[in-house]
Amino acid sequence: MASQLSFAGFAWKNLWRRRLRTLLTLCGIGMAIGxxxxxxxFSRALEREWMRMYSSSGTDIAVIxxxxxxxxxxxxxxxxxxxxxxxxxxxxxxxxxMDLTSDVNALAFGWKAxxxxxxxxxxxxxxxxxxxxPEAMLGDLLADNLKKKxxxxxxxxxxxxxVVGIYKGGxxxxxxxxxxxxxxxxxxxxxxxxxxxxxxxxxPTPPGESSDAYLKRAEAAIEAALPGLRAVPAAxxxxxxxxxxxxxxxxxxxxxxxxxxxxxxxxxxxAMSVFERTRExxxxxxxxxKQWQVMALIQLEAMVLGLAGGIVGIVVGFAGxxxxxxxxxxxxxxxxxxxxxxxAEALGIAILAGLLAGALPAWRGARLSPVxxxxxx
Amino acid sequence: xxxxxxxxxxxxxxxxxxxxxxSYDDGRVQALRGVDLSIDAGEYVAIxxxxxxxxxxxxxxxxxxxxxxxxxxxxxxxALGTAVNLDTYRSRDVGFIFQAFYLLPTLRAFENVQxxxxxxxxxxxxxxxxxxxxxxxxxxxxxxxxxxxxxxAGERQRVAIARALANNPTILLADEPTGNLDxxxxxxxxxxxxxxxxxxxxxxxxxxxxxxxxxxxxRHVRMRDGLRIEG
Numbered sequence: 001m002a003s004q005l006s007f008a009g010f011a012w013k014n015l016w017r018r019r020l021r022t023l024l025t026l027c028g029i030g031m032a033i034g035x036x037x038x039x040x041x042f043s044r045a046l047e048r049e050w051m052r053m054y055s056s057s058g059t060d061i062a063v064i065x066x067x068x069x070x071x072x073x074x075x076x077x078x079x080x081x082x083x084x085x086x087x088x089x090x091x092x093x094x095x096x097x098m099d100l101t102s103d104v105n106a107l108a109f110g111w112k113a114x115x116x117x118x119x120x121x122x123x124x125x126x127x128x129x130x131x132x133x134p135e136a137m138l139g140d141l142l143a144d145n146l147k148k149k150x151x152x153x154x155x156x157x158x159x160x161x162x163v164v165g166i167y168k169g170g171x172x173x174x175x176x177x178x179x180x181x182x183x184x185x186x187x188x189x190x191x192x193x194x195x196x197x198x199x200x201x202x203x204p205t206p207p208g209e210s211s212d213a214y215l216k217r218a219e220a221a222i223e224a225a226l227p228g229l230r231a232v233p234a235a236x237x238x239x240x241x242x243x244x245x246x247x248x249x250x251x252x253x254x255x256x257x258x259x260x261x262x263x264x265x266x267x268x269x270x271a272m273s274v275f276e277r278t279r280e281x282x283x284x285x286x287x288x289x290k291q292w293q294v295m296a297l298i299q300l301e302a303m304v305l306g307l308a309g310g311i312v313g314i315v316v317g318f319a320g321x322x323x324x325x326x327x328x329x330x331x332x333x334x335x336x337x338x339x340x341x342x343x344a345e346a347l348g349i350a351i352l353a354g355l356l357a358g359a360l361p362a363w364r365g366a367r368l369s370p371v372x373x374x375x376x377x
Numbered sequence: 378x379x380x381x382x383x384x385x386x387x388x389x390x391x392x393x394x395x396x397x398x399x400s401y402d403d404g405r406v407q408a409l410r411g412v413d414l415s416i417d418a419g420e421y422v423a424i425x426x427x428x429x430x431x432x433x434x435x436x437x438x439x440x441x442x443x444x445x446x447x448x449x450x451x452x453x454x455x456a457l458g459t460a461v462n463l464d465t466y467r468s469r470d471v472g473f474i475f476q477a478f479y480l481l482p483t484l485r486a487f488e489n490v491q492x493x494x495x496x497x498x499x500x501x502x503x504x505x506x507x508x509x510x511x512x513x514x515x516x517x518x519x520x521x522x523x524x525x526x527x528x529x530a531g532e533r534q535r536v537a538i539a540r541a542l543a544n545n546p547t548i549l550l551a552d553e554p555t556g557n558l559d560x561x562x563x564x565x566x567x568x569x570x571x572x573x574x575x576x577x578x579x580x581x582x583x584x585x586x587x588x589x590x591x592x593x594x595x596r597h598v599r600m601r602d603g604l605r606i607e608g
Contacts, residue, residue, distance in 0.1 A: 010484075
């Protein structure tokens with residue numbers, strides 16, 4: 001018996017007949033989805049790692065400036081926080097991106113030597129830094145990138161720091177970070193007496209109260225005690241700190257432009273395909289194909305382009321993330337991990353992009369008069 | 378053979394054209410100027426006329442490929458385009474054969490036949506079996522897997538006839554079916570069409586400008602300047 005021709009098989013043959021154009025379109029949408037996977041994957045990994053950093057240290061609340069213009073607050077706010085009955089501990093922090101060498105930059109944290117944040121780190125060699133001393137601790141990933149070991153020195157913003165310890169961090173951010181004594185960090189940044197945020201660890205939730213209610217009560221108590229400051233749950237802070245917000249915004253902005261270009265590429269391919277196949281569409285209509293069946297065929301072709309481009313894009317995006325995760329400049333903030341949810345989201349967007357791009361050509365193709373289409377050269 | 382599934386001809390007209398007019402270019406070109414025509418079920422009719430006489434336009438309207446500017450076409454006493462959906466009519470009740478064959482170049486012969494059946498309901502197995510049976514019936518057993526550009530003109534037209542028969546229509550419409558063929562293939566195609574019409578009891582309407590081909594049909598309708606002048 002002769003082989004069977006299916007609707008999908010017919011669509012595939014239409015794409016296959018113009019292989020070069022199909023390939024180029026796939027590359028276009030593939031690059032767009034690759035940009036999405038790479039950039040959004042990066043920004044979400046950053047958020048996830050930030051959350052892991054809070055979780056591993058046991059931080060429940062981050063206290064920050066209420067005004068978006070203010071990026072620092074008085075360190076003395078920590079003293080007031082410690083007087084609140086539900087507060088078990090506080091950890092004032094300064095953080096920022098810092099160029100360590102011409103090739104390597106990393107997140108730099110200024111912590112107190114007795115900060116509970118340090119308790120979650122596992123020392124691999126050396127010891128913790130001391131306050132008032134130009135000493136630094138390096139995450140294992142950063143130490144590898146810088147090829148530094150305990151006893152080596154680092155020049156930071158005109159000051160020489162001695163590496164006194166190498167630690168294994170609870171998150172990729174910590175593993176790629178440099179930790180300095182808070183007072184040294186304040187001095188480097190001319191921020192004496194100032195901090196970026198104060199991490200707060202709460203006492204255990206009292207019996208009979210839900211953890212959510214307890215957290216909300218603590219937030220209210222902190223904001224009442226410290227007017228002008230905001231108490232933000234750690235999970236929320238992980239997603240709305242300036243690095244993550246910037247990463248999300250640039251990831252979505254760049255991806256959207258790339259996706260728009262990809263959609264226009266598919267739309268152009270499908271529009272040309274419909275134009276070139278005008279007579280064939282006329283034949284199909286003469287054979288009794290209904291308008292919706294012609295539309296479905298063109299949309300299926302566009303969707304297959306989107307889906308195949310999506311698969312190409314996921315591979316490209318993953319490869320890009322993998323590369324960034326191994327480059328010294330970006331290794332400290334990029335994880336090569338691509339979660340299944342992101343893959344599903346990328347495929348969904350790719351298919352949607354195909355359907356969107358194919359909609360107008362499909363509609364125009366389906367509306368062709370059979371007689372006029374048959375007469376088309 | 379597929380006689381077992383062929384429709385039984387119903388006595389009386391299967392197609393009726395009433396005061397059929399078709400104009401183009403905002404009425405500047407009048408292809409049909411009030412054509413009345415009645416064709417019985419199972420009838421074999423040839424429509425002839427000079428180029429521009431309106432014979433192909435009439436065929437397009439009878440086949441539901443186009444709609445009339447005024448007048449109507451009745452299929453089994455129901456108006457095309459209103460009581461009868463044109464897409465359904467084309468997929469279920471009529472089969473077309475064109476002078477230029479109009480096979481899809483990327484599909485093999487058996488796929489070209491199956492593509493007509495994709496518009497209708499039916500299993501993939503049924504489509505494949507029927508396509509193969511029709512191509513065998515057309516004497517193309519060894520050409521089933523060939524692409525159109527690997528077939529001769531006569532073979533292409535036979536694939537097109539198989540495709541026209543794919544959905545087991547009651548009416549077969551052929552627009553200059555031998556216009557691109559040599560005399561040997563012309564004779565063969567005419568023989569096939571006549572046999573199909575006789576065996577299946579189908580209504581066959583052939584548009585041609587060649588009088589010898591028209592003479593093969595029991596009924597001969599002549600067109601001139603958009604009017605039916607004889608038959």
